[in-house]
Every structure is written in C-alpha cells, then in structure tokens.
Amino acid sequence: MKLEELGERRAIDMIWDAIGKKVDYDDCAVIDDGKHYLLLTTDYVGEETHFPGNVNPRALGRFIAAVNLSDIAAMGGTPEFFMLSSFMPGDTHFDFAKELITGMRSMLERYDVEYLGGDFKKAKMIGFSGFAVGRVLKENILRRRGAKVGDGIFVTAPMGKNAASYYLWKAGLGDFEPVLKVEPRVREGKELAGKAHTCMDTSDGLIASMFQMQKINNLGFSIDLDSVPLHPLAIEVMEDLKISLKDILNFGGDYELVYTASSKILGYEIGEVVEGKIDYGGKGYESFGKVLDQT
Amino acid sequence: MKALARYWTKLDKKKVRCELCPHRCILDDGQVGICRVRKNIGGKLYTLNYGTVSSMAVDPIEKKPLFHFKPGSRIFSVSTVGCNLRCKHCQNWEISQVGPEYPYTRDFKASDIVKIAEEHGSEGIAFTYNEPTIWHEFSVEVAKIAKKKGMYNVYVTNGYIQEEPLRELVNYIDAFNIDIKAFTNEFYIKITGGTLQPVLRTAEFVHRAGKHLELTYLIIPRLNDDPGEIRKFAEWVNSISPKIPVHFSRFYPTYKLTDRKETPLKTVHNAYKIAKDVGLEYVYLGNTWEPEYESTYCPNCGNLLIKREFYNTEITGLTSDGRCNNCGKKINIVL
Numbered sequence: 001m002k003l004e005e006l007g008e009r010r011a012i013d014m015i016w017d018a019i020g021k022k023v024d025y026d027d028c029a030v031i032d033d034g035k036h037y038l039l040l041t042t043d044y045v046g047e048e049t050h051f052p053g054n055v056n057p058r059a060l061g062r063f064i065a066a067v068n069l070s071d072i073a074a075m076g077g078t079p080e081f082f083m084l085s086s087f088m089p090g091d092t093h094f095d096f097a098k099e100l101i102t103g104m105r106s107m108l109e110r111y112d113v114e115y116l117g118g119d120f121k122k123a124k125m126i127g128f129s130g131f132a133v134g135r136v137l138k139e140n141i142l143r144r145r146g147a148k149v150g151d152g153i154f155v156t157a158p159m160g161k162n163a164a165s166y167y168l169w170k171a172g173l174g175d176f177e178p179v180l181k182v183e184p185r186v187r188e189g190k191e192l193a194g195k196a197h198t199c200m201d202t203s204d205g206l207i208a209s210m211f212q213m214q215k216i217n218n219l220g221f222s223i224d225l226d227s228v229p230l231h232p233l234a235i236e237v238m239e240d241l242k243i244s245l246k247d248i249l250n251f252g253g254d255y256e257l258v259y260t261a262s263s264k265i266l267g268y269e270i271g272e273v274v275e276g277k278i279d280y281g282g283k284g285y286e287s288f289g290k291v292l293d294q295t
Numbered sequence: 296m297k298a299l300a301r302y303w304t305k306l307d308k309k310k311v312r313c314e315l316c317p318h319r320c321i322l323d324d325g326q327v328g329i330c331r332v333r334k335n336i337g338g339k340l341y342t343l344n345y346g347t348v349s350s351m352a353v354d355p356i357e358k359k360p361l362f363h364f365k366p367g368s369r370i371f372s373v374s375t376v377g378c379n380l381r382c383k384h385c386q387n388w389e390i391s392q393v394g395p396e397y398p399y400t401r402d403f404k405a406s407d408i409v410k411i412a413e414e415h416g417s418e419g420i421a422f423t424y425n426e427p428t429i430w431h432e433f434s435v436e437v438a439k440i441a442k443k444k445g446m447y448n449v450y451v452t453n454g455y456i457q458e459e460p461l462r463e464l465v466n467y468i469d470a471f472n473i474d475i476k477a478f479t480n481e482f483y484i485k486i487t488g489g490t491l492q493p494v495l496r497t498a499e500f501v502h503r504a505g506k507h508l509e510l511t512y513l514i515i516p517r518l519n520d521d522p523g524e525i526r527k528f529a530e531w532v533n534s535i536s537p538k539i540p541v542h543f544s545r546f547y548p549t550y551k552l553t554d555r556k557e558t559p560l561k562t563v564h565n566a567y568k569i570a571k572d573v574g575l576e577y578v579y580l581g582n583t584w585e586p587e588y589e590s591t592y593c594p595n596c597g598n599l600l601i602k603r604e605f606y607n608t609e610i611t612g613l614t615s616d617g618r619c620n621n622c623g624k625k626i627n628i629v630l
Contacts, residue, residue: 058534110537
C-alpha cells in the first residue's frame with residue numbers, strides 16, 4: 001500500500017506496529033524527570049503541504065516555531081528549548097533564510113524559548129523540521145486520555161480563521177500569510193494545567209481532534225455544532241464562497257486547544273462527553289456526523 | 296572641520312557617489328549632498344563636519360528615549376549639524392536643517408569628546424539631537440575610543456543609513472533608538488524626503504546584530520495616526536521581536552508643520568491598546584506625562600518593574616540580573 005492511500009494517522013500506527021510498542025497518542029512524548037515530565041515534540045512543515053513556494057519567510061518562521069510550541073501548550077507545559085532542521089533548494093536567496101530565522105526568533109522570544117541550533121541541508125523543496133522541549137509539573141500534565149462522562153468539551157477561542165484565510169487565498173482573494181498566523185496557546189495551556197481532564201490542540205481540525213479524543217477515551221463526544229464559536233471571517237467566507245462548516249472544521253490550522261473538564265476554565269463550551277463505544281461508532285460521532293452532513 | 300570621507304565611489308568626470316545613506320547622492324565637483332555636510336572637492340568626497348559639534352549636554356537616558364538600557368542613568372549627549380532627511384516637523388531644526396556654516400559650533404578631536412564625557416561622570420556617550428549618520432566617520436572614531444575605555448555608546452537615529460556603514464557602526468554602538476516616522480512610504484516621501492524601507496531594514500539589522508533596540512513612533516494627527524497603520528507597524532515590530540520597547544509619542548506643532556494641533560490623548564491611548572493587542576510586551580507613551588504609560592510592567596505578571604514620573608526613574612521590581620522579582624520572568628533590559 002502506498003503512503004497516500006494510508007493517510008497520516010494510519011502511517012503513524014504502522015510505525016508503532018513496526019517498533020512493537022503500544023503507546024497513547026499525545027501531542028508530545030513524555031519523559032519522567034523527577035518532579036516534572038519532560039515534553040518532547042517534533043513537527044514538520046513543508047512546501048506544498050503547508051505553504052506555497054512564494055510564502056513570506058518571516059511569517060513562515062513564526063509558524064514553524066508556533067506549531068511546535070503548540071504541542072507543548074496542549075500538555076500544559078512551558079516550552080524551553082527549540083531546534084530546527086532546514087531543507088532548502090540551492091538557489092534559495094540567503095535573505096529568505098535570514099528572514100525565516102528572524103520570524104522564528106520572534107516567536108521563540110515571546111515565550112522565552114531558547115534556540116539550540118539545528119541542521120541545514122540542500123533539497124528540492126523547502127521544508128523544516130522543528131523540535132521543541134518543554135516541562136510540566138507531574139500533577140499538572142494534560143493528556144488526551146482522562147475524559148469523564150459528564151465532562152463539558154471546550155475550545156480556547158473562535159475557530160476557522162486560518163481555514164477561512166486559506167479558502168480566500170485559494171479563491172485568489174487574499175494572501176497566504178494569514179493562514180500561517182498562529183499563536184501557540186501556551187498561557188491558556190498553563191491555566192488549564194492541573195484542572196482540565198484532557199486536552200489537545202486542533203492543528204488537524206476540530207473534527208480530527210474529536211476523533212482522536214474519542215478513540216483514546218473510549219467514550220462518545222457529543223458536539224453541539226451551534227455552540228462552536230466561529231471567527232467572523234469564517235462566517236463571512238462560508239456565506240460568500242459557499243464553504244461548508246465541515247470544510248472549515250476539517251481544515252485545521254487553528255492551533256487552539258480543545259479540552260474537557262467538569263466545568264469551564266476558559267474559552268467556549270461546545271459539547272459534552274457521553275457514554276459510547278470505542279472507535280468512531282459512538283453516540284457522539286453519530287450526532288456529530290449527522291449534523292455535519294446536514295451542513 | 297574637513298576630512299576625507301569614507302563610503303563613496305568615484306564616477307567619471309570627477310563625479311562621486313556617496314554611499315553613506317540610501318539617498319546615494321551623485322555629486323559633481325563642488326556639489327554638497329542632501330545632508331549639507333558631505334562635499335565633492337576635486338573628485339573626492341569630504342565630510343565637512345568631522346568633529347564639528349553643535350550641542351553637548353548630560354541628559355537622563357530616558358530622554359533619548361531609552362527605557363530598557365541603563366535605566367536611571369545620565370548620559371553625555373553630543374551632536375553636529377545637518378541631516379539626511381527634511382522632516383517638516385523636526386524638533387531640532389535649528390541644528391538639523393543647517394550646514395557647517397552654522398555659527399554656533401566648535402571643533403573637537405574624537406578623544407576630547409570622550410574625555411569631556413568622563414569629566415561629566417558619564418559612563419556612556421549618546422549621539423543624538425541631529426542625525427548622527429551624517430557624521431559617521433567622527434562618531435565611529437569617538438565610539439571606538441569610548442569602547443576601549445569601557446564606556447557604552449548610544450545612537451538615536453532616523454535609521455537612514457546604508458548597510459555597509461551600518462555594519463561597521465554596530466560594532467561600536469550598544470543601544471539604538473530608531474525613529475519610525477510612519478508606516479507608509481507616502482508619508483516618508485511627502486513629509487521626510489526619504490523612504491520607509493531602508494529604515495525598516497536598519498531596525499531589523501540592528502536587532503539581528505544583537506544590539507539593544509528601542510523604537511519611537513511620533514503620532515501626527517491625520518498623517519500617520521490611522522489605527523490600521525499603527526497596527527501594521529506593531530505587527531511588523533512583533534514579527535521581529537515582541538520584546539522591542541516601543542515609544543508612541545505625541546506630536547506638538549513645530550517647524551513647518553503648524554497647521555494642526557497636538558495629538559489628542561485618545562489617539563495615543565488607542566495606539567497603546569493596538570500595540571498591546573498585537574502582542575508587544577513593552578509599550579510607552581511619550582509627551583503625555585502619565586506615569587502609568589511611562590512605567591515598565593512585567594509582561595507576565597504585571598508587577599511594576601520601573602516606576603517613571605517625568606524624568607524620575609526608580610527601579611522597583613527587578614532583580615540585579617534583570618528578572619521580575621515577583622515571577623522571575625527575564626526582562627529585556629540592560630541594567
């Protein structure tokens with residue numbers, strides 16, 4: 001079977017099969033470190049998959065750092081270190097690299113994260129692999145497993161701005177830059193730490209996040225789509241370009257946090273954790289899918 | 296006094312091109328550049344104001360303004376005559392919009408300047424009041440000597456300088472305050488006689504070089520006060536670093552720009568809000584005399600770090616290694 005038929009999630013499953021180990025999927029790998037857990041994460045961002053070739057390098061640099069820090073945020077951690085491996089065609093102008101590093105540095109500075117170096121290689125297309133290290137007090141860690149029946153489901157901020165920007169760009173009505181505008185929710189993650197029962201980021205879209213959470217918790221996630229807060233730009237784009245809510249929520253790129261807790265800590269309530277079966281067959285999925293199909 | 300200039304190229308027919316600032320003036324024999332202080336004499340470019348000093352004073356460093364570099368210190372400040380811009384609202388037009396014919400100057404040797412600064416008990420030297428770029432050769436000489444003696448150097452500039460001389464300059468300057476006079480090229484062309492891009496390039500270069508950088512944006516009614524423009528400016532700063540201190544200053548009618556009143560407080564308060572909203576960590580208002588907008592707070596916990604009232608500065612919440620004494624956050628500050 002080819003990779004494109006397999007899809008990202010199943011490919012990751014197969015890697016773990018080959019390693020011969022069963023793990024809980026979280027936003028970061030977790031390592032015991034005395035009072036703390038060390039959080040390790042790596043995220044790849046590449047031309048054509050994540051951005052077009054003529055992208056604004058500074059915005060891209062910010063994005064690369066942000067998406068990696070977002071994984072640390074999703075586990076309630078404080079990001080501390082960052083490394084970056086870069087792949088660029090030989091004819092890339094040095095200014096591009098300089099600008100990219102400026103953007104990356106700006107994002108790292110915001111969260112007091114130290115850059116520790118990386119690798120630089122020639123390649124056919126532009127690509128970057130980030131690696132971030134964070135830390136969280138053991139009792140505060142946020143994981144994907146741990147949802148309880150009766151928990152509310154919440155998101156940190158209105159969704160869909162990045163998706164809407166993407167559809168605008170695709171229609172030739174806007175720049176690509178806003179698609180890359182991401183703020184890792186480090187502060188929010190820390191506020192949720194120790195209080196929320198589960199948490200993850202919405203990098204692959206709210207729908208994908210819900211599937212993941214449902215699978216790992218063996219519970220149903222009932223989402224009230226009417227309560228999902230949407231960014232005004234998303235509403236506008238849905239109306240003007242006839243983009244469905246499903247497309248907006250499937251796109252991802254928001255990097256908000258979605259969490260479950262017995263009551264609201266911050267953000268917006270969008271649903272409830274209910275009894276259900278493993279995989280995508282639970283009650284939550286049915287109602288989620290049904291409503292989505294109507295949109 | 297006259298000295299052979301650096302940063303220029305010979306063209307044919309005794310013409311020269313000055314390479315000091317982005318104007319890149321092409322000068323015939325006998326012609327003077329836009330700055331009024333660089334002249335082609337017989338096919339060679341000379342600086343006419345080498346060591347020519349128009350003003351000297353000891354100021355609180357907060358007046359530059361620099362709020363995050365040696366707060367509370369007093370710094371020996373020095374200037375010459377001339378400028379490579381023509382801002383209609385220049386506050387120092389008496390010395391900036393004149394050439395070496397200005398009668399109230401005195402010539403000094405570079406080592407004299409450092410000696411006088413030391414005699415005044417100053418630990419550093421600020422090149423300020425008029426545009427220091429246009430006496431590059433002299434200011435670099437002074438800065439070099441000061442550095443050797445363990446002093447620091449401060450540069451208050453419009454950022455209108457070419458990369459090559461800037462590359463030399465950053466070796467000797469510890470802290471910069473760069474004026475971003477607006478965030479549209481139209482403003483720069485109409486009001487200052489320059490262009491915006493080179494200024495942004497300078498600020499970015501200084502930051503990349505690891506030098507301390509603060510930015511000043513003077514808000515003038517109906518010229519550069521559009522909230523969208525302020526937001527674009529703040530987003531640009533944020534894309535370099537959210538830790539760069541930004542000073543929004545109020546305009547008062549002056550020089551050739553007297554057809555409008557001072558900037559309403561509401562406008563600068565709004566600029567403050569926009570910049571904070573974009574994510575900048577240290578935003579200040581100038582010429583409003585409101586201590587709450589002049590003091591430094593921890594971006595993490597809100598602790599009052601440095602209390603400022605007029606030019607009285609009191610460090611209240613910082614540890615000796617520049618951290619918030621409440622939450623421990625590392626603050627972008629040189630103590």
